[in-house]
Amino acid sequence: MNKLQEANVVVAGGTGGVGEGLVRAFLLEGATVIVPYRHEVRRQRLEEYIGELAEGRLHLFPAELGDEQSVAAFRSNIKEQFGSVDLGVSCIGGWYYGYSLHKMPYDHWQSVIHNNLTTHFLCMRAIVSLMHEQKRGVYVMVNGGAAEYIAPESGAVSIVAAAQLMMARVLKQEAHGTNIRIHSLVAYHPVKTRDRRREVVDDWLTPEEVGDYLTRLYRGEVPDAAKTIHRLYTRQSTHR
Ligand SMILES: NC(=O)c1ccc[n+]([C@@H]2O[C@H](COP(=O)([O-])OP(=O)(O)OC[C@H]3O[C@@H](n4cnc5c(N)ncnc54)[C@H](OP(=O)(O)O)[C@@H]3O)[C@@H](O)[C@H]2O)c1
Structure with missing residues (x-):
């Protein structure tokens, strides 16, 4: 199956900020979209943003992606209600600005590892293991x-x-032959993103444009679709 429909x-x-645009782009392509949320106010914000476009195809489940039990429950819900996952996208994380690494408080370090890596691990394990069971998926x-550039006082994010980049490469190797x-x-x-309001450069991508790229990647319609790492720069470079 290669259609998001x-x-x-x-x-x-x-x-x-980015994820809501992906949700919108996938719904516009006719997909059924499943989203975990951890705060009621964020659920409402997403639903208001999507509005009628959802046509009953947007499904939100309370889940804390940094908690093993919560992610396991989310996985069970997906399996029971939808049976399979064709495309899984993790767009999780947050920025950190504070200290040079040698001065960084331990609790800040733990928080970055938890929010930007452990969440990715638990989420990936839930979805990719489903894909191994169903023997297909993206x-x-x-x-x-x-991931490739350094910013002082934000080093932990890098x-x-x-x-995360290495996680994808390992997963790819472990999916060899599947x-x-x-x-x-x-x-x-x-x-x-919506939060940036007017502080933007026109040639930057919108979240929906990132979603459109993902749709084309899923369909195998982008150049070198099989490669692991896809790099997006500006609108011009993406639509070339
Ligand atoms: N924004 C940009 O300009 C930009 C540019 C290039 C790449 N990216 C990449 O896009 C991805 C998302 O960035 P973003 O700007 O959209 O960030 P964001 O607006 O802060 O959204 C992060 C998402 O991750 C969720 N999340 C964070 N920690 C979590 C946890 N412990 N448990 C469950 N959910 C958690 C948040 O849930 P809540 O809604 O509950 O907080 C939210 O849905 C990142 O990988 C980033 O590197 C962003």
Whole structure:
């Protein structure tokens, strides 16, 4: 199956600035979209943003992606209600700015590891194990330029982003010989999220444009679709 029209898509981080645009883009392509949320106010914000477009195809489940039991319950709900996942996207994380590494408080370190790496691990394990059971699927980890660039006082973000990149590469190797595709999608420029309002450069991608790229990646319609790491820069480079 290669059309989002008939696809079940999980967007972890779908309540976030980039994630909500992915949700919208996938719904516009006719997908059924499943999103975990941890705060009621964020659920409402996403539902208001999506509005009528959902046509009953947006399904939200309370889940804390940093908690093993909660993620296990989320996985069971997906299996029971939808049977399978065709496309899983993790768009989780947050920025950190504070200290140089040698001065960074331990609790800050733990929080970055938890929010930007452990969540990815638990989410990936839930969805990719389902894909191994069903023997097919596409899993994409959305990442930022921090995976390859260094920003002082934000170094911990770069460390975990680089680890996410390696996670995708390991997963890809472990899926060798299966019908499962693993990708990392690295967006190098800031994305025009709703929260940025007017502080944007026109050539930056919108969250929906990142979603459109993911749709084409899922369908195998982007150049070098089989490669693990896909890099997005600006509108011009994406639509070339
Ligand atoms: N924003 C940009 O300009 C930009 C540019 C390039 C790449 N990216 C990449 O896009 C991805 C998402 O970034 P974003 O800007 O959309 O971030 P965001 O607005 O902060 O959204 C992050 C999402 O992750 C969820 N999340 C974070 N920690 C969690 C936890 N412990 N348990 C469950 N959910 C958790 C948040 O849930 P809540 O809604 O409950 O907080 C939210 O849905 C990141 O990988 C980032 O590197 C972003």
